[in-house]
Every structure is written in structure tokens, then in C-alpha cells.
Amino acid sequence: MATFMDGETSWESxxxxxxxxxxxxxxxxxxEAADYETVLEIHGRNDGALRVPLEAILPDDILEKIFSFMxxxxxxxLASVCSRWYRVVHSRxxxxxxxxxxxxxxxxTTSDCIGGHAYDPSVRKWxxxxxxxxxxxxxxxxxxxxxxxxxxxxxxxxxxxxxxxxKGWKSLRGPPGGDNPDYSALAMSANRKSxxxxxxxxxxxxxxxxxxxxxxxxxxxxxENCSWxxxxxxxxxxxxxxxxxxxxxxxxxCLIYATGIVGTTDLRHGLIMxxxxxxxxxxxxxxxSIPVPCSLTCGRLMNLKDRLVMVGGIGKPDRxxxxxxxxxxxxxxxxxxxxxxxxxxxxxxxGEFDDVxxxxxxxxxxxxQSYGAPxxxxxxxxxxxxxxxxxxxxxxxxxxxxxxxxCFEPRIEVSC
Numbered sequence: 255m256a257t258f259m260d261g262e263t264s265w266e267s268x269x270x271x272x273x274x275x276x277x278x279x280x281x282x283x284x285x286e287a288a289d290y291e292t293v294l295e296i297h298g299r300n301d302g303a304l305r306v307p308l309e310a311i312l313p314d315d316i317l318e319k320i321f322s323f324m325x326x327x328x329x330x331x332l333a334s335v336c337s338r339w340y341r342v343v344h345s346r347x348x349x350x351x352x353x354x355x356x357x358x359x360x361x362x363t364t365s366d367c368i369g370g371h372a373y374d375p376s377v378r379k380w381x382x383x384x385x386x387x388x389x390x391x392x393x394x395x396x397x398x399x400x401x402x403x404x405x406x407x408x409x410x411x412x413x414x415x416x417x418x419x420x421k422g423w424k425s426l427r428g429p430p431g432g433d434n435p436d437y438s439a440l441a442m443s444a445n446r447k448s449x450x451x452x453x454x455x456x457x458x459x460x461x462x463x464x465x466x467x468x469x470x471x472x473x474x475x476x477x478e479n480c481s482w483x484x485x486x487x488x489x490x491x492x493x494x495x496x497x498x499x500x501x502x503x504x505x506x507x508c509l510i511y512a513t514g515i516v517g518t519t520d521l522r523h524g525l526i527m528x529x530x531x532x533x534x535x536x537x538x539x540x541x542x543s544i545p546v547p548c549s550l551t552c553g554r555l556m557n558l559k560d561r562l563v564m565v566g567g568i569g570k571p572d573r574x575x576x577x578x579x580x581x582x583x584x585x586x587x588x589x590x591x592x593x594x595x596x597x598x599x600x601x602x603x604x605g606e607f608d609d610v611x612x613x614x615x616x617x618x619x620x621x622x623q624s625y626g627a628p629x630x631x632x633x634x635x636x637x638x639x640x641x642x643x644x645x646x647x648x649x650x651x652x653x654x655x656x657x658x659x660x661c662f663e664p665r666i667e668v669s670c
Contacts, residue, residue: 274344305350317342326664327374327381330419333666343666344614357616360418360629361659362644371648372418374664375619375632378644385446386423394497396453397616399444400665403453413440413453415670418662428455429473429482435459436468439499439508443530449668450477452530456508457494466513468494472506472528486528493524500555500560509553523550525585547583547590556615564590565613565620580611583631593635596622599630600640614661621653625656652663 265459312320321329321343333343355376360627362370365376371380383502389430394402403415405428416423417587435457453475472486491515499508506528527540546553549569556563581603602610604624613622618636623629628650632645648657 262389298329314342318345319430325377325421326666327377327379330666343401355664357619357658358418358664359621359630359632359661361613361623361630361648361657363628363648363655363657369586370659371646372664373630373643373646375643379646380489380644382647383418385418388423394440395614395660396440396442396500397660397662398442398451398501399446400663400668401442401451401670402660402662403440403442403517405438405440405455412601413455417664417665417668417670419664420669422669426453427473429475429484430455430602437494437496439495439497441499441501441506442506442669443501448478452476452501454499454501454506454530456495456499456506460494461489466492468513470495474530479497497533498553498555500557500562501530502557503560505529507562509555521551535595547581547592551577552611554613556613556620558615560615561585563593563615563620565615565622567611568595580613580622582635594633594638596631596633597640600642603631603642612658614659616661616663621659621661623657625658628657630659 264660267311274488296406304313317339321332331478331650333340358374360370360372361386369382369384372383373380373652379525393406395402395404395486397403400419402416402418403426405412409420411428411434412430413426414423415426437458439456439458441454441456441500443450455473455475457469457471459469468484468490470488470490472482473482473484475482490510493510494513496509496511501507508526510526512524523546529540546566548566551567553564553566553568556565564583564585566581566583568579568581570576570578579598580596581592585591604627610625611622612625613620615621618634620633620635622631622633628646628648630646632641632643633639634641650657
């Protein structure tokens with residue numbers, strides 16, 4: 255299991271509501287007892303504590319029920335108590351009624367460290383987590399249903415897949431053929447029922463001697479048959495692919511970027527789509543003329559409850575590389591509709607801000623952070639509320655130190 259460490263003692267206490275007093279009592283003492291494997295200590299009588307064998311009072315079905323009401327961080331700790339609890343925690347049948355968990359945000363820095371801190375918005379706490387494999391801060395990533403995959407930005411010959419909360423990872427050979435692309439975009443979509451997943455890699459490479467022409471291809475991996483297929487190969491004129499893509503409702507969306515003069519700065523970004531569900535029937539690449547909502551920089555695509563959402567910096571008219579704010583848009587009937595804009599007081603809270611920042615989101619939460627600082631801002635789409643996270647314990651040791659991160663769903667029953 256991944257190692258969790260709470261942060262500073264001055265942070266808010268881990269407060270969670272349980273459906274009953276018994277669940278709270280047993281769960282809390284199970285986390286704190288010294289002799290977990292043989293006895294539990296249950297208070298409630300005036301004559302002191304009653305000590306009884308664990309097997310006598312907590313059969314597997316009761317343990318499963320109690321664990322299902324606990325915060326996921328507590329469950330991870332409980333799995334290390336004894337072999338029986340490990341088996342109960344990792345029994346997939348025991349998590350059919352687990353309480354919904356809000357997506358976490360994992361923040362890390364430097365290219366030499368495989369550790370970082372994950373933020374749980376439900377209890378507003380950071381946990382120290384060591385990743386099961388070595389990833390670097392300049393790698394691109396995607397996540398779905400508890401799994402995260404990483405790939406080097408300028409290479410696609412190896413992909414790392416893992417669950418951040420569980421030990422173990424899988425190295426997947428990237429799509430075959432061709433030289434290393436100039437740009438690669440990675441997207442992942444997992445199936446909650448079958449535990450299978452789909453990974454797509456969109457490659458973009460400049461045609462030798464022609465700056466305006468770029469080769470674009472889409473490669474698809476299915477975990478069920480462990481094989482890659484190449485579905486699209488085209489040459490773009492005046493556009494190129496980048497490192498941003500997402501799968502939403504069975505459709506792959508990729509941001510593309512202008513390589514020449516296209517009229518106005520608002521057309522620096524475009525959106526292309528590919529229907530993954532219809533690819534066996536000869537589905538073709540669907541181009542769109544949907545303009546970006548403004549002079550956009552650092553655009554990021556997200557799947558939030560099967561809604562295509564984009565986060566990006568709003569560039570100044572005279573200096574599009576310098577942003578004056580950050581907006582959130584949703585694609586509705588072939589046009590981008592603004593659903594939120596970061597208030598100026600939060601925008602100022604990041605300090606000096608250029609056109610580079612990280613953003614990631616799932617469910618109803620959008621996380622935004624500057625590459626130059628560990629400050630993390632959360633926007634809740636359901637409550638339409640902006641809120642700073644609790645201060646991240648990742649320190650800034652030198653002026654040019656960079657920070658990045660990714661959003662993932664905390665699930666311990668999923669493995670790659």
C-alpha cells in the first residue's frame with residue numbers, strides 16, 4: 255500500500271460523519287489500537303473497557319460495512335493492520351456500496367523525486383504519497399476511474415500505468431512505428447464495470463522542410479486485447495496537434511494550434527473530434543470550426559461528469575502571452591459557454607503569473623495551480639464556489655523551482 259503521512263499538526267482535524275456511533279467508535283479505535291490483530295478495545299460501559307477477540311465481534315461482512323463508511327485515507331491505513339483486513343479492504347465485492355469520494359489532487363516538484371502530496375478536499379488535508387514508479391515533472395498524464403497513466407511529452411515509446419493509492423504499476427510499450435513525434439497528447443478512459451481501459455495517443459510531427467504541414471495520427475490501446483491500432487493518419491495544413499486531449503462520452507477531443515497566420519489571434523486554437531465507439535465502422539476525424547472563446551493560452555480539456563470542459567488563461571489583447579485572468583468554459587451545442595471566471599482576488603493570490611499554469615479536474619471539481627508556486631485553488635462547479643486548499647507542505651526551495659500535478663479519483667479496488 256502507499257504510505258500516508260499527515261501534514262502539520264496545526265491543520266484541521268480529520269472529521270468525518272458516520273452513519274452510526276458504533277461505526278465511528280470501532281473505526282477510530284481500529285486506526286489507533288496497538289494490538290489490532292488480536293483484539294479491539296470498545297468503550298461504553300461504566301466498568302471500563304471490554305476486550306474481546308476481533309474475529310468474535312467483527313465478521314467480514316461487518317468489517318466491509320464499517321470500512322465502506324470511512325474516508326479512503328483511513329481505509330488505506332487499515333489495510334496494513336493485518337492480513338485479514340488487507341484481504342477485506344482489497345475484496346472488490348466489499349466496495350459496491352462505498353461512499354462517493356471527491357477527486358484528489360496530487361502535487362509534486364522536481365524531476366528527481368517520485369514522491370509528492372495528495373490533497374483530499376473532503377477533509378481538507380494533504381497526504382504524503384510515494385508513487386509506485388518513477389515519473390518526471392515534464393511528463394504528460396491522464397487519469398480515469400482511479401488509474402493514472404504517464405508518458406514523456408516528446409516520446410511515446412513507454413507509458414506508465416498505476417493507481418496512486420496502491421503499490422504496483424505497469425509499463426506499457428507505446429504505439430509502434432515512426433520516429434519520436436514533436437508533440438504527443440495522452441488520454442485515458444476506464445470502464446467502471448469491467449475494469450478495462452482505453453488509452454489514446456495523438457502524435458503530431460512536422461513535415462520535413464514545410465513549417466505549415468504537420469502529420470497527425472491517432473493510436474488506440476485496448477486493455478482487453480493488449481494491442482495498439484492506428485485509426486487516423488492525416489496531414490494538417492496550417493495546424494498542428496499539441497499535448498492536450500481528453501475522452502468524453504466515447505469521443506476523443508484534441509486541441510490543435512495554428513502554425514501560420516489564420517486571421518485573428520482568437521483562432522490560434524481549434525478543436526478536433528474522433529468518435530472512438532464508431533471507429534470499427536470507418537469513423538473519420540471530425541474537424542470543427544468552433545472558435546475558442548477568447549485569446550486563449552494554456553488551454554486544458556477535462557471530462558467533468560461526461561461534460562467537455564476547458565480551462566484556459568485569458569490573454570491581453572496587446573500581449574496574448576500575458577494573461578489577465580482565468581476562465582472555465584463548457585462545450586454546449588457546438589459553442590463554448592463560459593460557466594465561471596476566476597475572481598481577481600484569487601488571481602492575485604498566485605503572485606506573479608505568466609501564461610503557464612496547471613489545471614485538472616474531475617466530477618464537479620476543477621483544480622488550478624501556478625507552475626511557480628505550490629498554491630492550489632479549487633472551483634466547485636456544483637456550488638459555484640472558489641476556495642483555496644489548505645497550504646501544501648511542498649516547500650519552494652529556489653526561485654525557479656516548478657510545481658505541477660494531476661487530478662485522480664481515489665479508489666483502492668482498481669488495479670492495472
